[in-house]
Amino acid sequence: xxxxxxxxxxxxxxxxxxxxxxxxxxxxxxxxxxxxxxxxxxxxxxxxxxxxxxxxxxxxxxxxxxxxxxxxxxxxxxxxxxxxxxxxxxxxxxxxxxxxxxxxxxxxxxxxxxxxxxxxxxxxxxxxxxxxxxxxxxxxxxxxxxxxxxxxxxxxxxxxxxxxxxxxxxxxxxxxxxxxxxxxxxxxxxxxxxxxxxxxxxxxxxxxxxxxxxxxxxxxxxxxxxxx
Amino acid sequence: xxxxxxxxxxxxxxxxxxxxxxxxxxxxxxxxxxxxxxxxxxxxxxxxxxxxxxxxxxxxxxxxxxxxxxxxxxxxxxxxxxxxxxxxxxxxxxxxxxxxxxxxxxxxxxxxxxxxxxxxxxxxxxxxxxxxxxxxxxxxxxxxxxxxxxxxxxxxxxxxxxxxxxxxxxxxxxxxxxxxxxxxxxxxxxxx
Numbered sequence: 236x237x238x239x240x241x242x243x244x245x246x247x248x249x250x251x252x253x254x255x256x257x258x259x260x261x262x263x264x265x266x267x268x269x270x271x272x273x274x275x276x277x278x279x280x281x282x283x284x285x286x287x288x289x290x291x292x293x294x295x296x297x298x299x300x301x302x303x304x305x306x307x308x309x310x311x312x313x314x315x316x317x318x319x320x321x322x323x324x325x326x327x328x329x330x331x332x333x334x335x336x337x338x339x340x341x342x343x344x345x346x347x348x349x350x351x352x353x354x355x356x357x358x359x360x361x362x363x364x365x366x367x368x369x370x371x372x373x374x375x376x377x378x379x380x381x382x383x384x385x386x387x388x389x390x391x392x393x394x395x396x397x398x399x400x401x402x403x404x405x406x407x408x409x410x411x412x413x414x415x416x417x418x419x420x421x422x423x424x425x426x427x428x429x430x431x432x433x434x435x436x437x438x439x440x441x442x443x444x445x446x447x448x449x450x451x452x453x454x455x456x457x458x459x460x461x462x463x
Numbered sequence: 464x465x466x467x468x469x470x471x472x473x474x475x476x477x478x479x480x481x482x483x484x485x486x487x488x489x490x491x492x493x494x495x496x497x498x499x500x501x502x503x504x505x506x507x508x509x510x511x512x513x514x515x516x517x518x519x520x521x522x523x524x525x526x527x528x529x530x531x532x533x534x535x536x537x538x539x540x541x542x543x544x545x546x547x548x549x550x551x552x553x554x555x556x557x558x559x560x561x562x563x564x565x566x567x568x569x570x571x572x573x574x575x576x577x578x579x580x581x582x583x584x585x586x587x588x589x590x591x592x593x594x595x596x597x598x599x600x601x602x603x604x605x606x607x608x609x610x611x612x613x614x615x616x617x618x619x620x621x622x623x624x625x626x627x628x629x630x631x632x633x634x635x636x637x638x639x640x641x642x643x644x645x646x647x648x649x650x651x652x653x654x655x
Contacts, residue, residue, distance in 0.1 A: 246637065249640035249641075249643070250636070250637075250640065252541075252612075253611045253636065253640065254503070254544060254612060254617075255616075255617060255618050255621075255633075255636050257548070257552050261552075282537050282541055283532065283533055283534060283589075284589065284593070284647050284651070285537075285643075285647075289465075289495050289499075291494075293495070293498050294494035294495050294498050295494055295497045295501055295510075296493075296494050296497070297493050297494070297497045297511055301493070302486070305489070305518045305519065305522075308519060309522055
């Protein structure tokens with residue numbers, strides 16, 4: 236006989252709810268609950284009727300270990316979203332990526348060096364009227380730029396060498412070996428300082444690779460006074 | 464007092480495998496559910512085992528929770544009670560069986576006495592009927608019913624503790640249930 240049609244169904248629900256139904260009878264009732272919707276509905280009705288509001292005075296706080304055990308036994312961590320699907324993470328990533336992109340695009344503007352100013356410190360002159368080389372020094376006194384009136388290249392067997400002739404007749408000092416007159420030379424800080432009024436600048440023609448002696452050996456093609 | 468709508472929301476989110484909601488559900492309901500288990504099994508350690516087992520069941524069965532049920536927490540209470548009854552009836556455990564006098568105290572302490580919020584009027588009214596109907600029962604019937612319901616006493620244990628023959632105690636429980644049913648249904652009828 237199905238329990239759903241049992242004349243004592245209400246009494247059975249009551250005994251089940253109250254808990255006095257035990258053992259095999261209880262298991263049989265639970266099977267009927269799973270199989271017969273009429274039994275489940277009737278029990279639910281009584282559950283709702285008998286539901287009481289428990290006073291908070293009645294409550295008992297469980298120890299912290301219970302929740303830890305539940306978490307562990309259900310392996311709840313595997314249900315939390317993996318790191319790569321967490322929305323905050325993506326948000327942080329997106330903001331960082333945008334910032335990085337903005338920085339990358341703006342960097343040349345942010346970091347553009349101040350335009351280098353050059354000052355003409357000498358005009359070297361040769362014998363011919365157009366044999367003229369303007370010498371400019373950068374504001375930081377580290378770069379010397381030669382601007383010939385016309386391009387002049389050294390031949391394959393020769394080099395040009397730029398000399399600093401200090402005031403007072405000391406030995407000329409090489410500033411650099413050049414393949415062409417139109418060139419830039421990096422100066423050491425010390426040489427930058429010595430490039431002062433009273434000194435002269437000159438270019439001589441030397442064997443390829445520069446003077447073998449450390450002083451000018453070939454003809455000087457242009458020379459001029461340092462003005463500032 | 465537990466907010467039915469909040470418990471329902473958390474149960475439905477638990478069914479959708481929302482672990483944060485499940486934890487919030489635990490924090491909210493565990494103190495009540497532990498009290499229910501404690502009354503039945505008698506010892507704290509065993510009651511916490513029942514609570515643990517019940518929450519494993521709640522996690523797995525949440526998808527079968529009926530969202531239309533007016534008191535979602537009673538679904539959880541039923542799971543705890545069933546587990547507690549299984550535990551005490553499956554083993555020869557020595558447990559602290561409450562004093563007979565405790566039945567009246569249990570009614571006093573367990574049932575909500577606060578004024579209800581508006582949305583809880585219906586459930587509060589029903590709880591008031593249950594309480595009133597319990598008070599209408601004869602004292603022995605009431606004792607038997609409350610001891611069985613709140614403390615999980617079996618017929619045999621009731622007989623031993625009330626010093627009455629088994630048949631008499633069974634009769635009390637049965638008649639108490641019938642009277643409660645008649646009383647509550649007449650209240651429901653009046654309300655309808």
